[in-house]
């Protein structure tokens with residue numbers, strides 16, 4: 001489904017999903033407080049890049065099964081963030097990847113690792 005409220009990122013995928021690169025400039029309203037970008041948004045960006053590693057590796061829909069995030073420096077809003085993910089392990093039903101968010105000057109903002117599992121085209125949550 002198209003999501004006009006999503007980040008509209010255009011991932012660059014290299015070497016069949018070994019590397020994924022995303023750029024994103026989160027808007028001001030995504031701050032937690034004091035112009036600091038909310039950590040949930042940083043987690044989302046890491047998740048997005050890691051998930052694309054999985055999707056491109058399996059070449060089918062895939063979801064995050066696990067995500068671990070470390071917040072290293074505060075990020076301002078309205079500034080371009082660079083998100084790089086790299087595949088670290090592949091097994092039949094699990095892709096593991098690591099990712100980092102940096103500022104243009106190289107400042108490390110957040111790092112994460114995640115595990116992604118393939119799902120069927122018809123994968124969908126149950127409505128309660």
Ligand SMILES: CCCCCCCCCCCCCCCC(=O)SCCNC(=O)CCNC(=O)[C@H](O)C(C)(C)COP(=O)(O)OP(=O)(O)OC[C@H]1O[C@@H](n2cnc3c(N)ncnc32)[C@H](O)[C@@H]1OP(=O)(O)O
Pocket residue numbers: 047048051052055059060061062063064065066093094115117118119
């Ligand atoms: C070409 C196609 C184009 C498609 C174009 C789409 C483009 C669009 C891109 C959008 C990009 C958005 C990026 C956002 C990505 C999200 O945010 S996805 C949303 C968040 N994630 C979810 O909702 C996933 C929810 N979880 C689930 O649905 C299920 O738990 C899963 C992940 C499918 C796994 O379920 P399952 O297959 O039933 O597996 P389960 O029974 O839990 O475990 C079986 C075995 O798998 C292994 N396993 C499971 N979890 C783990 C784990 N965390 N660690 C290690 N092993 C594990 C274990 O061996 C496990 O066995 P046990 O140790 O339990 O004995």
